Amino acid sequence: xxxxxNQIHIKSRGDVTVxxxxxxxxxFSESSLEEAYQKANARDTAKLVLQIEKExxxxxxxxxxxxxxxxxxxxxxxxxxISGISEHFKKIFKMVGITKFAEIYDSPEAAVQNLG
Amino acid sequence: xxxxxNQIHIKSRGDVTVxxxxxxxxxFSESSLEEAYQKANARDTAKLVLQIEKExxxxxxxxxxxxxxxxxxxxxxxxxxISGISEHFKKIFKMVGITKFAEIYDSPEAAVQNLG
Amino acid sequence: xxxxxxxxxxxxxxPNTLGYERxxxxxxxxxxxxxxxxxxxxxxxxxxxxEAAINAMQHGNCGRPDARVTIVFKVxxxxxxxxxxxxxxxxxxxxxxPDIDRIIAMLDKPVGFGVFLIRNLADRVEFKTLPExxxxxxxxxxxx
Amino acid sequence: xxxxxxxxxxxxxxPNTLGYERxxxxxxxxxxxxxxxxxxxxxxxxxxxxEAAINAMQHGNCGRPDARVTIVFKVxxxxxxxxxxxxxxxxxxxxxxPDIDRIIAMLDKPVGFGVFLIRNLADRVEFKTLPExxxxxxxxxxxx
Ligand SMILES: Nc1ncnc2c1ncn2[C@@H]1O[C@H](COP(=O)(O)OP(=O)(O)O)[C@@H](O)[C@H]1O
Ligand SMILES: Nc1ncnc2c1ncn2[C@@H]1O[C@H](COP(=O)(O)OP(=O)(O)O)[C@@H](O)[C@H]1O
Numbered sequence: 221x222x223x224x225x226n227q228i229h230i231k232s233r234g235d236v237t238v239x240x241x242x243x244x245x246x247x248f249s250e251s252s253l254e255e256a257y258q259k260a261n262a263r264d265t266a267k268l269v270l271q272i273e274k275e276x277x278x279x280x281x282x283x284x285x286x287x288x289x290x291x292x293x294x295x296x297x298x299x300x301x302i303s304g305i306s307e308h309f310k311k312i313f314k315m316v317g318i319t320k321f322a323e324i325y326d327s328p329e330a331a332v333q334n335l336g
Numbered sequence: 337x338x339x340x341x342n343q344i345h346i347k348s349r350g351d352v353t354v355x356x357x358x359x360x361x362x363x364f365s366e367s368s369l370e371e372a373y374q375k376a377n378a379r380d381t382a383k384l385v386l387q388i389e390k391e392x393x394x395x396x397x398x399x400x401x402x403x404x405x406x407x408x409x410x411x412x413x414x415x416x417x418i419s420g421i422s423e424h425f426k427k428i429f430k431m432v433g434i435t436k437f438a439e440i441y442d443s444p445e446a447a448v449q450n451l452g
Numbered sequence: 453x454x455x456x457x458x459x460x461x462x463x464x465x466x467p468n469t470l471g472y473e474r475x476x477x478x479x480x481x482x483x484x485x486x487x488x489x490x491x492x493x494x495x496x497x498x499x500x501x502x503e504a505a506i507n508a509m510q511h512g513n514c515g516r517p518d519a520r521v522t523i524v525f526k527v528x529x530x531x532x533x534x535x536x537x538x539x540x541x542x543x544x545x546x547x548x549x550p551d552i553d554r555i556i557a558m559l560d561k562p563v564g565f566g567v568f569l570i571r572n573l574a575d576r577v578e579f580k581t582l583p584e585x586x587x588x589x590x591x592x593x594x595x596x
Numbered sequence: 597x598x599x600x601x602x603x604x605x606x607x608x609x610x611p612n613t614l615g616y617e618r619x620x621x622x623x624x625x626x627x628x629x630x631x632x633x634x635x636x637x638x639x640x641x642x643x644x645x646x647e648a649a650i651n652a653m654q655h656g657n658c659g660r661p662d663a664r665v666t667i668v669f670k671v672x673x674x675x676x677x678x679x680x681x682x683x684x685x686x687x688x689x690x691x692x693x694p695d696i697d698r699i700i701a702m703l704d705k706p707v708g709f710g711v712f713l714i715r716n717l718a719d720r721v722e723f724k725t726l727p728e729x730x731x732x733x734x735x736x737x738x739x740x
Contacts, residue, residue: 280709317696396565433552482622
């Protein structure tokens with residue numbers, strides 16, 4: 221069965237680093253997301269965008285993985301935005317409190333512009 | 337449960353009549369499709385486009401309903417095109433032989449242009 | 453086919469009502485996508501499970517509102533296996549391919565498309581009357 | 597809630613494997629659409645059935661590979677009723693809402709989101725240990 225890690229492309233946009241995350245965000249995303257975050261950190265980035273696909277299925281396990289990343293970014297004083305997610309997950313991220321630690325934008329471009 | 341007849345809008349485009357069919361094409365489509373065809377006939381139309389939604393679910397019952405319409409159009413010597421259907425249903429319409437009695441186009445505009 | 457210990461079997465029990473085949477289509481499409489079936493073959497799979505479920509409701513269970521249609525799917529040997537079971541006695545006649553020219557000429561009725569589509573879209577199909585009663589259509593679509 | 601003679605009940609039996617909750621999400625979404633539930637509430641429904649199924653696999657069935665998760669849904673009184681059943685003994689402690697500030701400060705673990713989402717997205721929810729063994733989460737979402 222296809223329970224693979226996410227494909228994540230790391231891009232620099234000025235002083236912002238974008239993690240372009242393909243696929244669903246679940247407990248199975250932990251290693252690929254942590255690894256991509258470490259790679260982004262090697263670039264000494266102070267601003268981070270997590271671009272998630274609009275069709276992505278995100279569950280409680282994926283929410284825990286995202287919050288773990290936010291724990292790191294808070295400790296390092298990094299600014300984080302999340303882009304791409306559907307209205308449904310915007311609502312859920314607000315409900316859970318993720319929006320207290322990450323700004324939400326519709327597109328990675330909007331996120332980069334606002335963080336930059 | 338939502339097992340309603342289709343919403344069908346009848347439009348004239350030059351000497352072509354377009355039946356713009358909303359919803360799935362199943363056995364439940366019989367009365368609405370037959371009724372729309374009779375109305376189109378009242379306009380003395382020689383050229384007919386059946387516009388079907390790309391997301392429509394079409395099953396064997398719907399295929400039987402469409403073929404029944406083609407039985408009428410063949411007897412009246414009308415020219416018929418079907419537009420909008422997905423690649424999957426293009427394949428099926430060819431398999432079943434519908435394409436011997438109706439031309440297939442991607443859009444109602446292309447169908448009108450080619451029939452006109 | 454021997455029963456084998458697969459741990460990916462999904463079972464769905466539907467009411468005997470036209471329209472509910474959509475629920476089987478959606479779940480099988482999701483299952484097939486998880487197992488890597490291509491988008492165009494997923495469309496074929498949706499059509500064959502829908503047609504088999506409709507036949508189970510109408511011909512197998514003869515439209516009885518208290519009857520049920522049971523659908524089981526699993527993956528083994530890189531092949532998706534779908535079984536649609538009803539309470540009926542199976543086919544009572546040979547089913548010929550529909551002849552569209554004869555249908556359009558009003559010499560034949562517009563029937564027989566369900567079995568025609570199943571035969572043409574599945575990689576393999578078997579229609580079997582069960583010794584314990586009931587009828588099952590077993591359809592295979594290979595993943596690669 | 598009295599059992600009533602509804603003819604729209606769908607049952608799904610899933611393997612006890614993370615990921616298969618997607619099959620339940622797809623079938624319930626299709627069922628809910630047929631019954632006229634709005635697109636945004638369908639998203640809520642998908643999330644709650646996924647979370648209840650994941651909990652059944654992990655906490656109820658404790659990850660046992662031979663266990664099964666059974667999901668039944670129906671419509672009655674203009675309300676979609678979803679029951680997710682596992683073989684476990686139910687909750688062994690009260691589940692508090694997760695506190696994101698404490699989680700970010702690493703004072704709490706990032707857990708408890710499944711039950712939190714179910715409680716917040718369903719119109720009504722009941723967690724019940726069954727007298728015959730097993731545990732069921734019953735969730736309601738009203739259609740209008
Ligand atoms: N599950 C079944 N049980 C009994 N007979 C069946 C079943 N499925 C198909 N049949 C038989 O095959 C015939 C052809 O079915 P189908 O191709 O779906 O066309 P139609 O439903 O238009 O008759 C039916 O008329 C019926 O006699
Ligand atoms: N079906 C169940 N059977 C037994 N306990 C459950 C069940 N569902 C949830 N729980 C309990 O509720 C707790 C919270 O579940 P949840 O909110 O999904 O978060 P998590 O899975 O991260 O612990 C679980 O740790 C477990 O103790």
